[in-house]
Amino acid sequence: MASPAAPMTPTLPAEWRDFLALTKPRVMSLVVFTGLCGMLAAPVHVHPVIGFTAILCVALGAGASGALNMWYEADIDRVMRRTEKRPLPAGRMERQAALHFGVGLAAFSVLLMGLAVNVLAAAILAVSILFYVLIYTVWLKRRTPQNIVIGGAAGAFPPLIGWAAATGQVSLLPVLLFSLVFLWTPPHFWALSLFINSDYAKAGVPMMSVVAGTKSTRRQVFLYSWPMAIVAVAPWPLGLTHAIYGGVSAVLSLVFLGLAGLVGFSAESDPALMKHERRLFAFSILYLFALFGALVADRMLLS
């Protein structure tokens, strides 16, 4: 900050694209998709306007979380190659502008959800934003290698919010969907952290691969994939879904376990040669999209 005696240096206002970048649009796409699927999988009809509003609120809430995350993490974003071009570390925006934008967007998304959709969906949305910002970003991320394990809950809320927006209540299927995303997060992020390990180490973020080493991380990627696969398939034998979801989830979970096995038993130490890890990371994104897509197809075609 300039001292009162120093000459004022004029600064350009941030572009609207920088505000958009604060919302992490790519992360938002998965959040919106799982939220939408949670809503479409619910056994009730939702008016399109109310449904659109609910998904808009989920998107705005996710955007607010992203903005507040970038506001808090500007210092470590600056030293990581993956994040150094974001608006704050690149110096294209004042930190305070990001804070105001994030808080305003968060408050607006929760208020709109509460007034236009229902109070339960608004309450879960508020919890998800607070969880991501306070529990994951502020508390866990810089303190423990379990940051992703517990923080994964933050990204698991959207299907729960979508379901609550449609029905006004929570039941077993959305809880299983929440658990699926929660258990999917560690193998997904640890696969990524294996091949960008140096970036996290440089920033001092205690990711599992930095603290426990790649061998332990590989083992945990494999171990965490098992409960994830069981929860992914569970809705079918429990009678909550039909054969479309059951078949897709069983086949894709087997592929996931196979890829996680290749990562788990690999001894590769050069990030540039980690093709199994890159493959698992890419497949894990497709896996989640496909499972939620199959859930909606199952509900629409067979219910």
Next chain:
Amino acid sequence: MTPTPDFDAEYRRRQKSRSVVTGLALGALVILFFAIAFVRIKNG
């Protein structure tokens, strides 16, 4: 420090594009609020 003409032009361009985006967002919200109110009243 005196801003250069280039700086001034870039400042105004950014201000204008932000105003346009804000205006469009507000317009979209007005339409959305109208639609929500309509659905809520219609559904009791």
